[in-house]
Amino acid sequence: xxxxxxxxxxxxxxxxxxxxxxxxxxxxxxxxxxxxxxxxxxxxxxxxxxxxxxxxxxxxxxxxxxxxxxxxxxxxxxxxxxxxxxxxxxxxxxxxxxxxxxxxxxxxxxxxxxxxxxxxxxxxxxxxxxxxxxxxxxxxxxxxxxxxxxxxxxxxxxxxxxxxxxxxxxxxxxxxxxxxxxxxxxxxxxxxxxxxxxxxxxxxxxxxxxxxxxxxxxxxxxxxxxxxxxxxxxxxxxxxxxxxxxxxxxxxxxxxxxxxxxxxxxxxxxxxxxxxxxxxxxxxxxxxxxxxxxxxxxxxxxxxxxxxxxxxxxxxxxxxxxxxxxxxxxxxxxxxxxxxxxxxxxxxxxxxxxxxxxxxxxxxxxxxxxxxxxxxxxxxxxxxxxxxxxxxxxxxxxxxxxxxxxxxxxxxxxxxxxxxxx
Numbered sequence: 001x002x003x004x005x006x007x008x009x010x011x012x013x014x015x016x017x018x019x020x021x022x023x024x025x026x027x028x029x030x031x032x033x034x035x036x037x038x039x040x041x042x043x044x045x046x047x048x049x050x051x052x053x054x055x056x057x058x059x060x061x062x063x064x065x066x067x068x069x070x071x072x073x074x075x076x077x078x079x080x081x082x083x084x085x086x087x088x089x090x091x092x093x094x095x096x097x098x099x100x101x102x103x104x105x106x107x108x109x110x111x112x113x114x115x116x117x118x119x120x121x122x123x124x125x126x127x128x129x130x131x132x133x134x135x136x137x138x139x140x141x142x143x144x145x146x147x148x149x150x151x152x153x154x155x156x157x158x159x160x161x162x163x164x165x166x167x168x169x170x171x172x173x174x175x176x177x178x179x180x181x182x183x184x185x186x187x188x189x190x191x192x193x194x195x196x197x198x199x200x201x202x203x204x205x206x207x208x209x210x211x212x213x214x215x216x217x218x219x220x221x222x223x224x225x226x227x228x229x230x231x232x233x234x235x236x237x238x239x240x241x242x243x244x245x246x247x248x249x250x251x252x253x254x255x256x257x258x259x260x261x262x263x264x265x266x267x268x269x270x271x272x273x274x275x276x277x278x279x280x281x282x283x284x285x286x287x288x289x290x291x292x293x294x295x296x297x298x299x300x301x302x303x304x305x306x307x308x309x310x311x312x313x314x315x316x317x318x319x320x321x322x323x324x325x326x327x328x329x330x331x332x333x334x335x336x337x338x339x340x341x342x343x344x345x346x347x348x349x350x351x352x353x354x355x356x357x358x359x360x361x362x363x364x365x366x367x368x369x370x371x372x373x374x375x376x377x378x379x380x381x382x383x384x385x386x387x388x389x390x391x392x393x394x395x396x397x398x399x400x401x402x403x404x405x406x407x408x409x410x411x412x413x414x415x416x417x418x419x420x421x422x
Contacts, residue, residue, distance in 0.1 A: 041401070045394025051183035051196060052143040053135040054109060054172060056088040058117065060127050068129045073122045081114040082106070085136070092177070093168060104165055110137040112197040135181065140195040140388030142169065146180070150387065186395065190363050191377060195388025198381070200396050202363045206276055206356075206371030207345060207403075213280020213367055214287060214344055219337055221284075222291030226333075229292070230299045231321050250289035257286045258353025266354060273355035276367040282354060283344040290343070294336020298329035331415040338411035342404050348375040374400050 189199025
């Protein structure tokens with residue numbers, strides 16, 4: 001071998017080594033960025049799974065609620081539960097007498113605690129006239145202070161938690177009447193103006209109904225369109241135009257589909273605004289091109305010998321597709337569909353255009369009820385100025401990531417289940 005050939009060979013090996021190192025560096029950088037992202041989200045959001053609660057002995061006097069024996073829920077809910085909670089707090093701190101201190105003392109407890117106690121009494125009117133011990137959520141400012149998410153060394157005028165409130169918190173901690181408990185409401189409640197009362201269940205149910213409508217509409221239409229274009233449609237100028245337009249629709253910005261849904265489904269057909277039904281139809285239109293392209297690629301990957309063998313045994317073209325080609329292509333079709341659904345789950349822009357940004361405090365019961373979805377709920381919380389929404393936003397992102405991981409795991413399992421080797 002000549003010296004020139006040896007040099008070229010060495011240069012080739014060096015080039016291959018550099019390419020491998022660059023590829024390995026790119027992978028390591030991607031993994032590091034992903035780990036940093038996950039660490040940032042988890043470290044900021046895991047504290048939301050716990051909520052500071054205070055234990056109080058509430059005297060549910062008939063004078064402040066309703067006469068003993070009353071079963072009228074509306075009348076019971078109108079009881080003066082704020083005064084009952086303040087009295088329970090003053091029993092723990094009898095030295096508090098001034099109006100300003102009483103206001104700060106009552107500010108230890110969440111404003112939603114009154115309705116919580118009211119609902120409990122309305123569910124069991126026999127509690128009227130009794131004294132009960134209950135754990136109530138604290139206000140968001142107290143919660144973030146206890147979790148040390150604010151500068152506790154700052155001067156009093158720069159803190160929302162004042163010095164006397166800090167002393168009361170320390171006293172309650174020492175007596176065991178203040179502690180961090182599992183935040184059940186975060187997983188069972190809906191949206192709220194107060195950070196300590198928010199929950200993701202309303203957004204989860206809204207996302208479920210929206211994706212259900214998307215799947216019902218996009219999956220069969222996408223598969224049928226792919227089968228026709230790949231197996232039956234003649235190869236002419238019109239089918240080429242259709243194929244080009246499908247590829248272009250897959251690259252259209254998602255907000256354009258939101259404008260389309262606003263104009264057609266809400267403006268023309270008069271469907272309810274901020275409903276999962278409309279959101280699902282909009283996301284179905286957005287997912288259709290992706291499902292069609294993925295399904296056509298899966299159908300095209302089936303060897304021609306399968307079709308030829310089936311037709312040689314006397315099967316009709318439709319039987320060839322339904323009985324032989326489609327089952328073999330189903331793993332790829334399901335994978336593409338679930339990836340499209342996962343992409344739809346994270347969409348926000350098209351849903352903002354159809355009004356799913358509305359403040360919804362009720363959990364939807366049907367796809368036509370007003371609802372929001374998890375990505376929109378995250379967007380709304382991130383836009384809030386309250387400090388307590390920071391951890392709630394990150395915690396909701398964790399929930400959304402778990403849903404995406406589960407959907408991708410489902411895609412892998414379905415692919416394994418339907419996969420056939422030939």
